Amino acid sequence: MIGQKNFFLDEDIAKQFNVDRNAILMESGEGRTYRSGNIVLKHINNDSLEQTKWIIDLFHNINEDGFRVSRPIASLDGKWITNNGWSAWIFLEGNHEYKRHIPLIINAIIDFHKAIKNVPRPSFFDEDSEYRRSDRYAWGDLPNKINPKIEPLVKKLFAFRKPVEGIENQIIHGDLGPANILLVDTLKPGIIDIAPYYRPVEFALAIFAYWIGPWTGDMEVLKYFEKINHFDQMLVRAGIRMLMTKSEFNMQGDAYEEYSKSTNLIIKYLEQK
Incomplete structure (x- = not known):
């Protein structure tokens, strides 16, 4: 990935979602989104907390038929969003080469x-x-x-x-x-x-x-x-x-x-x- 940056997750966050602390800062995500293995972790601003909760509920329950979405992952203590504002999502494979599709x-x-x-x-x-x-x-x-x-x-x-x-x-x-x-x-x-x-x-x-x-x-x-x-x-x-x-x-x-x-x-x- 061009311009990718390595990032070391806090030990507490890595434990909450059972991921490796070695992560990559993703190009999209406003500098608050990281990938560790097949998990994407997002740090949520307080002003978008309500919307994020709504999106989590939407994608947790959605029936994928004809499309794929990234589904949310609960932390080890069963929370969709941790007390310090982190959420986790399944990483979706793919590229953006749309012209043939x-x-x-x-x-x-x-x-x-x-x-x-x-x-x-x-x-x-x-x-x-x-x-x-x-x-x-x-x-x-x-x-x-x-x-x-x-x-x-x-x-x-x-x-x-x-x-x-x-x-x-x-x-x-x-x-x-x-x-x-x-x-x-x-x-x-x-x-x-x-x-x-x-x-x-x-x-x-x-x-x-x-x-x-x-x-x-x-x-x-x-x-x-x-x-x-x-x-x-x-x-x-x-x-x-x-x-x-x-x-x-x-x-x-x-x-x-x-x-x-x-x-x-x-x-x-x-x-x-």
Whole structure:
């Protein structure tokens, strides 16, 4: 693994989950995620504790049919989260080489969301954050104040937005980029690091389409999504959410150029419809 860093786990944590103290700091995971053997250990921030408990319950009980997930592992004393904020998960094998597997991934995303269709909307979705606000802007009214550098791009996309009918909100994975999908030729696609939102499944698919299409400049891949209900409108909302997230975090420099290119590709795609 390029850039991997060795890490020595505290003896207490290693004992709690019966793992070797020699671990690797994983590239994803915001510097708080480590792998020891086939176990992934995550150190949880207090502000994400409620969401982590909810995710543990979701993945502990989920029926894997057409997809794989990383299941939680209890500590030796039966806790999902230790007193000092550690959780453990089964490591999923796989790579992120999605190009040969796009139809398979689309089916796995659909199957994953079928499995969680009836999960109730949790109360922490009402919390205020840059990500939650950006999601609301993609579906509702824009705020009065937008990063002036990207405001023209947002308003261009907003002009394409239309009401949609016949789709239902449910719990979705709202950040399905290639980094959160693991592929092995002999296994079903793995879906990891859920970012939960309450939106239509079609929107989750549009997020995936955004990352492999406009973001990479490969608009040909959008042909795989033609049968998705209201796909164009979902892609518009995905583009708005991406831009508004960067506005919330005061996007600057190279990030602007990247999001500008992907947004203009979406606009060109819609203009040709």
